[in-house]
Each structure stands twice: as structure tokens, then as C-alpha cells.
Amino acid sequence: MKIYFAVMAHNDEEMFSRLVDSLAPHPVIAHIDAKREVRGFRAGLTSFRSASVHFVNDRCPVHWGGFSVVEAMMKCVDALPSEANEGDYVVFLSGNCYPLRPLPEFVEAISASDGGVFCRAYDLRSSDQRWDMKRVTRRHWFDLRGTLQGFIPPLAARILRKFMAAVSRSQKIPDTLQPVAGSQWMALPVACAREAVAAIRTSEFRFLRNSYAPDEMAFQTFVHNSRWSSKTIAGGLESTQNGKVSGLQNFHYLRDDMNGYVSSSDVTSGIEANDFFIRKIRSSQQEILGQIDARITQGSSS
Known part of the structure; x- marks a missing residue:
């Protein structure tokens, strides 16, 4: 079994x-x-590290909350080498994720799952949060706002997005699909990931094009409307409180409030929870990164 880490970065x-x-x-x-030059991301890599990194050539501009995030995920799957086996894994990370435990422990957990799918999710239709279904029935136009921000002031782009959302017709969800939501940070067998990409590009999944944060719904909806649902670690859909995907993390420590960057106490909580990764973290947080590295080194030597 081989693990491919699909990393989506936009800064730092x-x-x-x-x-x-x-x-x-x-x-x-x-x-x-x-929207960023690849040159800067290549520059910091040693020649040894560069050999293990493949930069996706067919890139897209990514806008928060928009379908463009899903496009970036799909392009990572497209870029998998042809020799990747169906039983290998794709693990999705952001450029601001970081491991909390020695990586061999994560690899061992994936291997021990015996082909399991790390994609926890809950049913939007059964949620007691009225907002949940509005994520998919309303058109939110986040990619439109992001595209316009380079040409008009951000506030004007935001107002236009909200206006478009208010006047747009509701989106119809196919009767064949049960919309679900879960964390974007998943680990999928290569066969599952490739099937998901093929499905998401069909008209059946078009209703997610202008949904709210489809990166939390697209792959997840495919998985839990397919044969792969029974192979997930939970064996199917779960329940969540307050419609927050942070309660259904796959291998990350996720705070309820994801605004801003992690604190030292967040790292401590993630370590105590025995989670494998944490986000959001930036390079300027040297003390926190040192705290994590010391913990990983200690774990590797024990």
C-alpha cells in the first residue's frame, strides 16, 4: 500500500x-x-524533497467556500500517477496542516483499516439545523465573489454575491442523491477517489456548483451514496451536533471555531485527543511548531 498526500496550498x-x-x-x-506563483513553493524544497513532490500543472484559482476548492481536490486525484494501485490511498491536506504524531503511526492506522474509507459524514436532510439544507438548495456564488475581487472592491463583490444568492432560483437536488456533509480532510482508497471524481463531474452533482462550502459535501456525498459507505470507519452516516463537521473529524484535531490560527492550547488538546494532524497553523508560529516537533521526536524514539 502506498499513500499519496494531496496538499492544497495558497499561501505561506x-x-x-x-x-x-x-x-x-x-x-x-x-x-x-x-492566483499564486508556483516558483516560491518550489524554491523552499531541497532537491531530495522535490523528487517526491509533483506540482499539479492544470491549476485553478481557488476561492473560499466555492466549488473551486473541489476542483482543486479533483485535479490532485487526476494527477495521481498511472501506476497508483486501487488499494493505495489519497490523503487530503491543506498547506497549513501539520502532523501531531509520528507519520509511521498514521500509515499504520491506514493500513490497519483494511481498505477502510476515512470519510465521516452526516445527512443534511435529517439535521435539525435549518441552515444545513440551505447550503445546497440556495445558490451562494462564492466563486463569483472571488473572481470579481480582483476587479471591484471586496465589499462590492460581497454585496453582489449576496444579491445574486437572494434572487437566484433554488437548486434542485436529484432524487437519487442523499446530500451529506463532513470534513474535507479525508483518506480515500485510490479507486474510491477516482470514482468520486468521475461522479462529481456528471450532471447529477451539478447542484453543488454554487453550494456553501462544497468541499465538505462533494466527495462525502459520493461516498455515502455508493458502495463505499459501508466501508467507512463508522460503517455509514453519523449524527452531529449543531451541524458542525468538527465533530466528525477523520484524523485531524478540528476546533469548533476554525477562524484564525491554532494556539498552544489547541495543540495540547489535539495531542491529548491523540489525533494525527492539526490545522490551521503557519510558519511564523515557531514556538508551537517546536512544541509539536518535540512531541513527534519523543514519540518516534519511544
């Missing part, structure tokens, strides 16, 4: 390099937001 070249170092010797498929 130094943090990207540090993350890639921590993932060695496993191969990394890197999608760099098309």
Missing part, C-alpha cells in the same frame, strides 16, 4: 516546505492556487 511557502518535509518519504501531489 515556508509552511508548505515544512509540511512536505514532515510527510517524507511519501509522495506529495501539490495543487497551488492559480
Whole structure:
């Protein structure tokens, strides 16, 4: 079994390099937001690390909350080498993720799952949060707002997005699909990931094009409407409180409030929870990164 880490980065070249170092010797498929130059992300890598990193050539501009995030994920799957076996894994990370435990322990957990799918999710239709279904029935136009921000002031782009959302017709969800939501940070067998990409590109999944944060719904909806649902670690859909995917993390420590970057106490909580990764973290947080590295070194030597 081989693990491919699909890393989607849009800033902080130094943090990207540090993350890639921590993932060695496993191969990394890197999608760099098309709004940024790849040169800076390549520059921080040593020649040894560069050999294990493949930068996606067919990049897209990524906008928060938009379908463009899903496009970036799919392009990472497209970029998997032809020799990748169906039983190998794709692990999705952001450029601001970082391991909390020695990587061999994560690899062992994936291997021990015997082909399991790390994709926890809950049913949007059964949620007691009225907002959940509005994520998919309303059109939210986040990619439109992001595209316009380079041409008109951000506030004007935001107002236009909200206006478009208010006047747009509701989106119809196919009767064949049960929409679900879960963390974007998943680990999928290569066969599952490739099937998901093929399905998401069909008209059946078109209703997610202008949904709210489809990166939390697209792959997850495919998985839990397919044969792969029974292979998930939970064996199917779960329940969540307050419609928050942070309660259904796969291998990350996720805070309820994901605004801003992690604190030292967040790292401590993640370590105590025995989670494998944490986000969001940046390269300037040297003290926190040192705290994590010391813990990993201690774990590797014990």
C-alpha cells in the first residue's frame, strides 16, 4: 500500500516546505492556487524533497467556500500517477496542516483499516439545523465573489454575491442523491477517489456548483451514496451536533471555531485527543511548531 498526500496550498511557502518535509518519504501531489506563483513553493524544497513532490500543472484559482476548492481536490486525484494501485490511498491536506504524531503511526492506522474509507459524514436532510439544507438548495456564488475581487472592491463583490444568492432560483437536488456533509480532510482508497471524481463531474452533482462550502459535501456525498459507505470507519452516516463537521473529524484535531490560527492550547488538546494532524497553523508560529516537533521526536524514539 502506498499513500499519496494531496496538499492544497495558497499561501505561506515556508509552511508548505515544512509540511512536505514532515510527510517524507511519501509522495506529495501539490495543487497551488492559480492566483499564486508556483516558483516560491518550489524554491523552499531541497532537491531530495522535490523528487517526491509533483506540482499539479492544470491549476485553478481557488476561492473560499466555492466549488473551486473541489476542483482543486479533483485535479490532485487526476494527477495521481498511472501506476497508483486501487488499494493505495489519497490523503487530503491543506498547506497549513501539520502532523501531531509520528507519520509511521498514521500509515499504520491506514493500513490497519483494511481498505477502510476515512470519510465521516452526516445527512443534511435529517439535521435539525435549518441552515444545513440551505447550503445546497440556495445558490451562494462564492466563486463569483472571488473572481470579481480582483476587479471591484471586496465589499462590492460581497454585496453582489449576496444579491445574486437572494434572487437566484433554488437548486434542485436529484432524487437519487442523499446530500451529506463532513470534513474535507479525508483518506480515500485510490479507486474510491477516482470514482468520486468521475461522479462529481456528471450532471447529477451539478447542484453543488454554487453550494456553501462544497468541499465538505462533494466527495462525502459520493461516498455515502455508493458502495463505499459501508466501508467507512463508522460503517455509514453519523449524527452531529449543531451541524458542525468538527465533530466528525477523520484524523485531524478540528476546533469548533476554525477562524484564525491554532494556539498552544489547541495543540495540547489535539495531542491529548491523540489525533494525527492539526490545522490551521503557519510558519511564523515557531514556538508551537517546536512544541509539536518535540512531541513527534519523543514519540518516534519511544
